Amino acid sequence: MSAGRGLIPVAEALAAVFRLTPRMPAETVPLEAAAGRVLAADALARRDQPPFAASAMDGYAVRAAEAVAGARLTLAGESAAGHRHGGALPAGAAIRIFTGAPVPAGADAILIQEDAEAGAGLVTVREGPAPGAFIRPAGGDFTLGERLAAPLRITPRHVALLAAMNLATLEVARRPRVALIPTGDELVTPGDTPGPDQIVSSNNYGLAAMLAARGAEPLLCPIAADRPESLAASLRVARDADIVVTLGGASVGDHDLVAAVAAEAGLERAFYKIAMRPGKPLIAGRLGDAMLVGLPGNPVSAMICGEVFLVPAIEAAQGLPEQPRARVPARLAHALPANGPREHYMRAVLGRPAPGAALPEVRVFENQDSSLLATLAQANAVAVRPPHAPALPEGAEIEAIPLDGC
Numbered sequence: 226m227s228a229g230r231g232l233i234p235v236a237e238a239l240a241a242v243f244r245l246t247p248r249m250p251a252e253t254v255p256l257e258a259a260a261g262r263v264l265a266a267d268a269l270a271r272r273d274q275p276p277f278a279a280s281a282m283d284g285y286a287v288r289a290a291e292a293v294a295g296a297r298l299t300l301a302g303e304s305a306a307g308h309r310h311g312g313a314l315p316a317g318a319a320i321r322i323f324t325g326a327p328v329p330a331g332a333d334a335i336l337i338q339e340d341a342e343a344g345a346g347l348v349t350v351r352e353g354p355a356p357g358a359f360i361r362p363a364g365g366d367f368t369l370g371e372r373l374a375a376p377l378r379i380t381p382r383h384v385a386l387l388a389a390m391n392l393a394t395l396e397v398a399r400r401p402r403v404a405l406i407p408t409g410d411e412l413v414t415p416g417d418t419p420g421p422d423q424i425v426s427s428n429n430y431g432l433a434a435m436l437a438a439r440g441a442e443p444l445l446c447p448i449a450a451d452r453p454e455s456l457a458a459s460l461r462v463a464r465d466a467d468i469v470v471t472l473g474g475a476s477v478g479d480h481d482l483v484a485a486v487a488a489e490a491g492l493e494r495a496f497y498k499i500a501m502r503p504g505k506p507l508i509a510g511r512l513g514d515a516m517l518v519g520l521p522g523n524p525v526s527a528m529i530c531g532e533v534f535l536v537p538a539i540e541a542a543q544g545l546p547e548q549p550r551a552r553v554p555a556r557l558a559h560a561l562p563a564n565g566p567r568e569h570y571m572r573a574v575l576g577r578p579a580p581g582a583a584l585p586e587v588r589v590f591e592n593q594d595s596s597l598l599a600t601l602a603q604a605n606a607v608a609v610r611p612p613h614a615p616a617l618p619e620g621a622e623i624e625a626i627p628l629d630g631c
């Protein structure tokens with residue numbers, strides 16, 4: 226089906242963005258700075274964990290065959306976490322032991338203290354443990370050389386594991402530097418006093434937050450005025466970044482300068498104008514060693530193009546697989562009209578399944594005007610409609626991209 230006059234399909238545009246995306250070299254960071262970064266080389270455990278058979282409970286290390294109900298065992302010493310008992314367990318004896326302490330040689334079970342009575346150098350067994358009870362075998366968690374394979378986005382759970390593996394530093398992909406250049410005489414910085422015809426620049430801040438959450442280092446550039454020299458100067462400064470993102474000025478109006486000024490600056494354009502709503506005037510290409518992405522100015526267009534193109538690019542730049550945003554199937558809570566020629570990314574709220582239904586329910590905002598940031602903030606997903614999709618009744622299945630871990 227036609228994507229609409231000369232507009233390229235979203236999937237093709239994303240494939241081009243992946244081809245343009247620069248891949249980041251590895252750098253070494255301390256463990257405490259590793260969360261959120263992408264592991265660039267396999268991390269290998271530097272020891273077994275636990276490094277010795279350890280007690281899982283407070284009680285007595287015993288031989289299960291001797292520690293039967295009614296038996297009286299001689300108390301022969303103590304093993305605490307960090308201070309093992311020097312010798313082996315003598316015959317007919319028990320060794321006091323605490324959680325995390327090494328199990329003495331000869332012991333094969335832990336008699337928990339609730340099942341014993343102690344006094345006068347003796348331990349009387351109330352209920353005997355099964356062989357192996359409450360002993361964590363050496364290497365039961367992981368063993369020397371066991372690996373956490375790259376590439377991998379490091380979560381707090383991985384940080385705990387990497388610390389236990391005795392790794393103080395890690396090889397991770399460098400953060401891609403993303404220069405964000407807002408354009409337009411109408412813009413002022415948040416906190417400034419706008420003139421009567423001015424508005425506050427929002428796209429650069431929203432995108433900086435979005436991309437930083439995916440591991441990028443955003444660089445907030447000054448607002449470029451609607452004059453070619455101003456934008457050209459911004460591009461000269463920004464091209465040292467890995468990814469240069471212009472905001473606004475992408476369309477066809479007399480003051481929309483990005484395509485012309487970027488071409489003048491040496492942009493090797495990969496595409497301009499895509500079959501996406503919102504986001505039609507998207508531009509991408511290579512500018513020196515950087516990828517340039519020219520986002521539309523309408524705030525929702527910029528943010529949704531950020532989610533659909535820049536988030537996957539930032540992940541790929543850090544060595545993660547080239548993947549479009551994950552979609553989930555959902556059930557429409559209401560009917561939708563037929564779609565036009567552009568793939569439509571509709572702000573929506575994804576909720577629980579309706580009673581008796583398997584799929585989550587999705588409600589699409591009625592007003593999808595690409596200037597409305599309030600509805601974007603209320604949305605937790607975007608429902609996606611292919612070009613020329615037919616009208617859908619209530620209850621029809623539709624795909625949605627969950628946002629922000631929804």
Ligand SMILES: Nc1nc2c(c(=O)[nH]1)N[C@H]1C(S)=C(S)[C@@H](COP(=O)(O)OP(=O)(O)OC[C@H]3O[C@@H](n4cnc5c(N)ncnc54)[C@H](O)[C@@H]3O)O[C@H]1N2
Pocket residue numbers: 407408409411412424425426427428429472473474475476477478481503504505506520521522523524526595
């Ligand atoms: N005749 C046509 N007009 C328009 C077309 C078209 O095909 N033919 N496309 C429309 C579409 S779709 C979009 S999207 C916009 C995109 O235009 P630009 O990328 O050139 O964006 P601007 O004109 O610079 O700005 C649009 C709008 O967004 C506001 N804006 C810009 N930057 C920011 C910012 N950093 N923070 C907040 N708001 C921003 C700007 O003030 C405008 O209101 O073009 C349509 N027009």
Ligand code: MOO
Pocket residue numbers: 501502503504505506521523526595
């Ligand atoms: O593509 Mo524009 O982004 O429809 O508003």
